[in-house]
Amino acid sequence: MILQNAVWAVALCGMGLVALVFIHVIIQAGKPADEAATRKSARTARMLQGWLFAVLLVGFVAGSWATLHRFPIPLQHAALPAKQVVEVVGRQWSWQITPATVQAGSLVEFRVTSDDVNHGFALYAPDGRIVTQTQAMPGYTNKLLHAFREPGTYTVQCLEYCGLGHVPMKTTLEVVAARGE
């Protein structure tokens, strides 16, 4: 599943759930409670708050572990396990990418830097979705690891505002099928 679709679905559910809770309370807000009912709802509210805390805590711990134990950013000061290396330099307002062709199916190490201001190195798949990205920052080289699943023409688009030529600052990267396929 495309990650963006999963994120969109989870966000819509989360925002929808918040909206439903608000709608429920707002509907109930018009119904006055006597003293006994107020005391009872206060006790229920405290209990529900405890449960909400427990649910959020479990989600926090499980979610943090699930998203962090396989850390998505490679170690920057170690040799990386990629056979293909691409050097990327961003400058106002063009990309220098060497080589501009890589093979699908195995890891590619992108070494991304900038000659002038901050740029954003984003790779767009042929279907128009971002597959991965990193920043291109002067004085630093960010190492990005990515394995392309599908061959095709990928678009490199600057995603960090860098001046007047920010929009046209793009190029292409050819991803070809692995040899032997």
Add this chain to the structure above:
Amino acid sequence: MASLVMFPEDERLAGGERVAFNLYMITAAALFVLMMLIGLTMRTAQAKWLNVPPDLFYNLLSMHGAGMVGTMALATTAVMWFFLRKYVRLHLWAFVANYVLFMLGALCIIVSIFVGGYGALWTFLYPLPLDSAGLWTSWSAALFMLGYLLIGVGSLLFYLDAAAAIIKVHGNLGRALGLQWLFGGTIDPNHPKAVVASTMVIIANSLGILAGAVVLVMSLITVFDPQITLNALVAKNLIYWFGHMYINATIYMGVIAVYELLPRYTGKPYPISRPFLWSWAVSTVFVIVVFPHHLLMDFAQPRWLAIVGQVVSWGAGFPVFLVTAYGALANLYRSNIRWTMPSRLLALSMFGWAAGIVPAIMDGTIHVNLVMHNTQWVPGHFHFYLLLGVLAMVLALMFHEIGSRAHAPPNSGADKLGFPMYLAGGLIFVLAFLDAGHLSVPRRMAEHLPAWTFTDKLGSVGAILVVLAMLYFATRITIGLLKTPKPGGVGVGTPDTAG
């Protein structure tokens, strides 16, 4: 404990206080309209309904970003001042000095953008302000930074005055935050929520502004002597530390209006509690250390900083969901509230903050950030809780104060029409941004590909509704605030008069 009297005597504005408050609120309302019109211009340009040259687009983007953040800070400072002055003795000169310095700073920024051509955005990310490729002058970059410095000095002056006043009453900032009651003891039920929230803002935002001052002065030096260079990553850390804290502080200043006003409209007490104090203590720390989530795509940063960025971003949701939004809902539940403009806006503000934090938490996840960073998902989430959250908090106080002058909360037919227009327009506007982020549409771009313009058009329709509603609100607020208060006791109101 917050008062249940609708218009208490100790909130009454008279003489210089009234002039200063009116200046803040009327200026803010007018600026919100202007900055929204700039935002609408950009959205319609992206939708290809309007032709805006790229250089002008980036001028407008710089103005919109700096203008909205600044105006939000100006308005929520007035919210904090309005309520805090009931509990500690604030000096009017500090409040007025902040306004004067803000206006001077705003003037510098406007001249820098529209005369000097500055277009390096409100984030002034080093070294872009120095490297315009001939598009803007170096003096305009310097003037922009000077404008920020003036605004920062104004905020610090106000915070120093507020800190001194709080310490005078509560002994120290820790006691003002209620730290002495975190692990036990009997909580003073009269300890004001406004003091707790203000103390948190003073601590966190003063640090942020100082970090901003450091990077602004360093950048100014490089403008005048380009041979002196900065470390771009250090500069970025300082900028986001400052920028994130500054805009976050607006939420924490604005929410004071909810704590103070909501119980008056529901007629139910909204007592202080241990979870409330824990939430603000934790938030004080979180808001200071959460900024690395802006640098998740800077892989050269130490790994532990990225982890802090994600973990704290997630953790920051706890106080919002568990205490503030939950507490407001518990107060609202079966309260027999009478819906008027202030009470509608208070409920909306809690929804905007709570729902808007969902996409924010998702974007703070490193895996998600790899495909969402710098897409329109980002303006989607922050417009959600700024437009439907913080601005609604500010508008609630503005409408409440109009009600104070007339001794009855506003609830005209036009108000009843303006509110749903604002709500519907706001939702369409922010959901269009979020959907565009889901479709990988980049942010901060003068021109969009034809494949991206559907959500731009949808967003523009939402923006038109919001601007129309805000135009009405601003007019109503300006006229309402300039009216002379009706004669009679200000403190006569009770929850029963809320209808």
